[in-house]
Amino acid sequence: xxxxxxxxxxxxxxxxxxxxxxxxxxxxxxxxxxxxxxxxxxxxxxxxxxxxxxxxxxxxxxxxxxxxxxxxxxxxxxxxxxxxxxxxxxxxxxxxxxxxxxxxxxxxxxxxxxxxxxxxxxxxxxxxxxxxxxxxxxxxxxxxxxxxxxxxxxxxxxxxxxxxxxxxxxxxxxxxxxxxxxxxxxxxxxxxxxxxxxxxxxxxxxxxxxxxxxxxxxxxxxxxxxxxxxxxxxxxxxxxxxxxxxxxxxxxxxxx
Amino acid sequence: xxxxxxxxxxxxxxxxxxxxxxxxxxxxxxxxxxxxxxxxxxxxxxxxxxxxxxxxxxxxxxxxxxxxxxxxxxxxxxxxxxxxxxxxxxxxxxxxxxxxxxxxxxxxxxxxxxxxxxxxxxxxxxxxxxxxxxxxxxxxxxxxxxxxxxxxxxxxxxxxxxxxxxxxxxxxxxxxxxxxxxxxxxxxxxxxxxxxxxxxxxxxxxxxxxxxxxxxxxxxxxxxxxxxxxxxxxxxxxxxxxxxxxxxxxxxxxxxxxxxxxxxxxxxxxxxxxxxxxxxxxxxxxxxxxxxxxxxxxxxxxxxxxxxxxxxxxxxxx
Numbered sequence: 001x002x003x004x005x006x007x008x009x010x011x012x013x014x015x016x017x018x019x020x021x022x023x024x025x026x027x028x029x030x031x032x033x034x035x036x037x038x039x040x041x042x043x044x045x046x047x048x049x050x051x052x053x054x055x056x057x058x059x060x061x062x063x064x065x066x067x068x069x070x071x072x073x074x075x076x077x078x079x080x081x082x083x084x085x086x087x088x089x090x091x092x093x094x095x096x097x098x099x100x101x102x103x104x105x106x107x108x109x110x111x112x113x114x115x116x117x118x119x120x121x122x123x124x125x126x127x128x129x130x131x132x133x134x135x136x137x138x139x140x141x142x143x144x145x146x147x148x149x150x151x152x153x154x155x156x157x158x159x160x161x162x163x164x165x166x167x168x169x170x171x172x173x174x175x176x177x178x179x180x181x182x183x184x185x186x187x188x189x190x191x192x193x194x195x196x197x198x199x200x201x202x203x204x205x206x207x208x209x210x211x212x213x214x215x216x217x218x219x220x221x222x223x224x225x226x227x228x229x230x231x232x233x234x235x236x237x238x239x240x241x242x243x244x245x246x247x248x249x250x251x252x253x254x255x256x
Numbered sequence: 257x258x259x260x261x262x263x264x265x266x267x268x269x270x271x272x273x274x275x276x277x278x279x280x281x282x283x284x285x286x287x288x289x290x291x292x293x294x295x296x297x298x299x300x301x302x303x304x305x306x307x308x309x310x311x312x313x314x315x316x317x318x319x320x321x322x323x324x325x326x327x328x329x330x331x332x333x334x335x336x337x338x339x340x341x342x343x344x345x346x347x348x349x350x351x352x353x354x355x356x357x358x359x360x361x362x363x364x365x366x367x368x369x370x371x372x373x374x375x376x377x378x379x380x381x382x383x384x385x386x387x388x389x390x391x392x393x394x395x396x397x398x399x400x401x402x403x404x405x406x407x408x409x410x411x412x413x414x415x416x417x418x419x420x421x422x423x424x425x426x427x428x429x430x431x432x433x434x435x436x437x438x439x440x441x442x443x444x445x446x447x448x449x450x451x452x453x454x455x456x457x458x459x460x461x462x463x464x465x466x467x468x469x470x471x472x473x474x475x476x477x478x479x480x481x482x483x484x485x486x487x488x489x490x491x492x493x494x495x496x497x498x499x500x501x502x503x504x505x506x507x508x509x510x511x512x513x514x515x516x517x518x519x520x521x522x523x524x525x526x527x528x529x530x531x532x533x534x535x536x537x538x539x540x541x542x543x544x545x546x547x548x549x550x551x552x553x554x555x556x557x558x559x560x561x562x563x564x565x566x567x568x569x570x571x572x573x574x
Binding site for chain 1: 265322324325347349352353355356357359360361363364365366367368369379381385386387388389390391392393394395396397398399405432435436437438439440441442443444449450451452453455456479480481482483488491492498499501504505506512513523533534535536537542546547548549550551552553554555556557560561564565568569572573
């Protein structure tokens with residue numbers, strides 16, 4: 001089974017967000033800032049590694065991002081993904097349609113060894129832009145079926161059984177491969193990279209292909225920090241002595 | 257005219273659908289609603305109570321349960337026939353999924369999780385959530401028809417009188433359109449209230465200390481007819497199932513009462529509960545980040561406070 005995983009480098013904040021002076025990007029120059037991957041996408045990579053362990057084949061992580069995304073790509077190679085492909089950007093954001101088109105083209109052209117992919121696994125939404133659509137657009141680009149929001153995944157005889165959490169129960173979807181599946185954090189628990197894994201990751205191939213950014217149709221104008229409601233909790237007391245005041249609040253808001 | 261795609265499960269509307277109809281009315285007084293599947297027929301009256309003019313009911317033998325692509329095909333058929341200015345849904349998992357299919361088929365942009373929407377030419381303007389609502393993006397949408405979902409609870413559902421006339425139609429569907437559909441459900445009928453619908457959520461974090469520590473939270477949730485929630489560390493440790501996780505990557509909630517017990521208030525968690533109407537924090541650390549979001553706080557050990565709270569709540573109910 002040949003699997004493509006779509007993942008993306010996103011800023012990681014140790015505390016508050018700071019925007020660049022033109023308010024179009026998160027300022028990543030601060031000392032508490034770094035980069036990471038979306039939790040959903042770490043789970044997507046783990047799912048791919050587990051499936052290749054189970055059925056053989058290969059896994060490739062695809063990204064649209066700056067050359068420095070290699071750091072985050074190698075972190076996935078360290079947990080068992082075989083190789084990476086970076087569609088290199090100049091740092092400006094690509095809108096979801098452009099991102100999906102670039103990823104679709106990579107999937108269509110197959111693995112570097114010339115094999116066709118059987119499965120594309122994505123996160124349901126990116127941690128930063130949260131557009132909720134790239135996996136669906138890739139599926140339309142490939143003419144493949146897609147199941148999103150997946151929290152449980154098993155594949156038997158070329159059919160993926162997908163579980164999706166709805167309230168207190170789970171819905172089951174079944175889809176025949178090739179398919180696109182977008183997962184959510186919680187579908188599995190991603191492993192930590194081992195020391196040998198990290199060493200191996202240094203030698204695994206990461207190809208860089210030039211990206212050509214189309215004009216965005218969903219065009220970011222600016223970002224704003226959400227005005228923090230300056231709230232300071234009214235302290236009702238310390239320990240169980242505060243319980244009567246809390247019960248009064250329950251009564252006042254009508255929950256008892 | 258604005259076309260709203262209703263999110264219903266076997267005839268029960270998602271609690272946020274009224275919000276989408278209300279938001280749509282602010283864009284155009286004529287709001288039509290698409291309901292997919294014969295099981296949704298009885299939703300027309302409720303949709304009318306939020307101001308829906310015509311309820312387009314897509315009926316087909318192949319529409320036995322929720323099938324996202326089939327819903328999108330039905331919506332696209334209506335777009336072709338009725339030329340709405342916008343196709344709107346609430347940004348629920350199903351709402352976003354169907355609109356992503358609609359936008360893919362139409363090859364137009366899709367703005368998900370919006371707080372505000374302005375229909376304009378040559379480009380529409382939206383303000384949408386990023387980073388689970390910690391950042392807002394103002395964006396232009398370059399398309400004729402606007403496809404956008406509203407963030408759940410961005411708009412309060414307001415009643416209005418709509419005709420709610422049901423117009424049944426049989427959408428043209430290929431076999432592939434219903435290939436991905438709900439084929440089974442597991443865990444239904446399990447006791448308890450779902451997180452997304454709960455009026456009260458009793459949520460626990462690292463401070464609960466382990467799976468057994470949740471017993472007292474469950475007692476309190478039962479007394480308040482509420483649901484159990486938790487932070488990401490709790491599910492990562494395997495103390496509680498993943499479907500109880502509240503936060504950016506879990507469920508986003510806005511109950512009347514959110515009790516955060518032993519939850520420090522990581523950004524990731526706050527993103528999923530900040531719009532709750534009343535937030536109570538129970539924490540040993542009076543300087544924990546959650547205190548900047550809570551309305552009320554009790555400082556101290558939840559293991560002594562919660563049993564007392566359970567007893568007092570029980571007494572108050574009797």
